[in-house]
Amino acid sequence: MTFTLSNKGIIKLDVSIIEIVQFYQQTEKEDLEAGGVLLGRFIVDSKNIIVDKVSTPMPGDKRTRYSFNRGAKMHQRFIDKEWNQSNGTSHYLGEWHTHPEKHPEPSGKDLSNWTIHLKRDTFSSRFLYFVILGTKEICIWEGDRRTFKFKKLKAL
Numbered sequence: 001m002t003f004t005l006s007n008k009g010i011i012k013l014d015v016s017i018i019e020i021v022q023f024y025q026q027t028e029k030e031d032l033e034a035g036g037v038l039l040g041r042f043i044v045d046s047k048n049i050i051v052d053k054v055s056t057p058m059p060g061d062k063r064t065r066y067s068f069n070r071g072a073k074m075h076q077r078f079i080d081k082e083w084n085q086s087n088g089t090s091h092y093l094g095e096w097h098t099h100p101e102k103h104p105e106p107s108g109k110d111l112s113n114w115t116i117h118l119k120r121d122t123f124s125s126r127f128l129y130f131v132i133l134g135t136k137e138i139c140i141w142e143g144d145r146r147t148f149k150f151k152k153l154k155a156l
């Protein structure tokens, strides 16, 4: 899946990570929300980004049918490990979680959590990316650390 960025570059969700997150799709009524962080690479001499690593639910997360709160410690350990193993080319880019609805939209709680990430997290660019996987559709929002606005990106 590929989406157009606000700067006209693209962000690609690699097929390998789509397969991983789809495992957690809330297709059954007892399925809990799931989530993790997005990692990937800025492609040299372009505005393009590829997301090619994700973390998945870990001890310390709080999961219900209608909420997912990522525990900080284990996911940070994942980010640090990937950063080191990639010699500093695998960057923290944002996060993903699931929703038990066909066409996902961020809740008020999601928007306030995302704003906190824009304010507090360490990241390389002006933006963080937030993926929500619904039961029929996967969507991505671009969060701007300068304006704290979130823009839903269009699929290519």
Ligand SMILES: [Zn+2]
Binding pocket: 097, 098, 099, 106, 107, 110
């Ligand atoms: Zn949500």
